Amino acid sequence: MKTLVRLISTFFYAGYVPKIPGTAGSVCGLLIFFLVGHSLSATIIALSVLTAAALMVIREAEDIFGQKDSRQIVIDEVIGMMIALLFIPMKPVFIILAFVLFRVFDITKPFPIRRIEKMESPWGVVLDDVLAAVYANISVQIIAIFALKSGV
Numbered sequence: 001m002k003t004l005v006r007l008i009s010t011f012f013y014a015g016y017v018p019k020i021p022g023t024a025g026s027v028c029g030l031l032i033f034f035l036v037g038h039s040l041s042a043t044i045i046a047l048s049v050l051t052a053a054a055l056m057v058i059r060e061a062e063d064i065f066g067q068k069d070s071r072q073i074v075i076d077e078v079i080g081m082m083i084a085l086l087f088i089p090m091k092p093v094f095i096i097l098a099f100v101l102f103r104v105f106d107i108t109k110p111f112p113i114r115r116i117e118k119m120e121s122p123w124g125v126v127l128d129d130v131l132a133a134v135y136a137n138i139s140v141q142i143i144a145i146f147a148l149k150s151g152v
Contacts (some may be wrong), residue, residue, distance in 0.1 A: 001060075002060075002064055002138035004057075005057045005060045005061050005064060006061070006064065006072075008053050008054075008056075008057045008061075008075060008079050009054070009072070009073045009074075009075055010039075010061075010072050010073065010074060010075075011028050011059045011074050011075045011077075011078050012028070013072065013096060013151070014027075014028050014073060014078075015070075015071065015072035015074040015075050016093075017075060019037075021071050021072055022071070022074060022077050022103070022106060022107070023077075023103060024060075024074065024075030024101060024104075025074025025076075025081075026078070026080070026081040026099060027081075028074070028075045028077075028078050028081075028083075029077060029078040029079065029080065029081025029082045029085075030046055030081055030085070030095075032050075032078060032082060033081065033082045034048060034085055035084045037085065037090075038049045039097040043082065043086070046082070047082055047083070048079060049078060050075060050079050050082075051079055051126060053075065053076040054076055054079065054122065054125070054126050055123070055126065056121035058073060058076075058125050058126070059122055061073050062125075066074075067126075069117065069124070069125045069128075073109050074130040075102060075104065076093075076125050076126045076130075077129055078125060079129060079133075079144065080106060080129030080130060080132055081099065081102055081133065082103055082131035082133075083097070083100040083130060083133035083134065083137060084098045084101070084132075084136040084137050084140070085137075086100050086104060086132040086137060087137070088137065088139070088140045088141060088144060089148065091133045093126055093147075094140055094143075094147075096143055097139075097143065098136055098137065098140045098142050101135070101136035101139050101140060102132055102136040105132035105133075105135045105136050107131055109128065109132070110135070112131070113128050113131050113135075114117075114128075116131060117149050130148075
């Protein structure tokens with residue numbers, strides 16, 4: 001059972017990438033989004049399955065890794081990256097911007113992300129990334145509106 005928890009929580013061991021496990025998890029989210037992203041229903045199903053899986057394994061994964069929201073747990077970054085990409089224009093500049101902004105918001109944790117992260121449940125682990133993704137998504141949407149009006 002521990003092997004399955006590690007597999008899911010680290011998203012097929014992406015969480016073991018040295019020094020940048022969160023970024024590796026975000027890259028996985030980007031890849032999953034491109035696999036299913038042409039279909040909104042497939043994206044919603046993928047996000048639902050990933051979120052359910054995350055909520056089921058996070059508490060045990062924290063016990064295995066010996067700390068709350070361990071760096072190795074990256075399934076939340078996969079979910080967050082997919083949300084950051086929802087409904088944005090699928091141009092390379094906006095995809096890269098969504099990726100960078102998601103990482104920035106996930107790392108810096110502006111209000112109220114840090115407070116949400118401190119929730120004593122698996123929801124805190126997942127929702128801080130969801131909110132960082134929402135911040136990134138809204139930021140890209142705003143930038144895209146102005147950029148597309150300018151002809152980018």
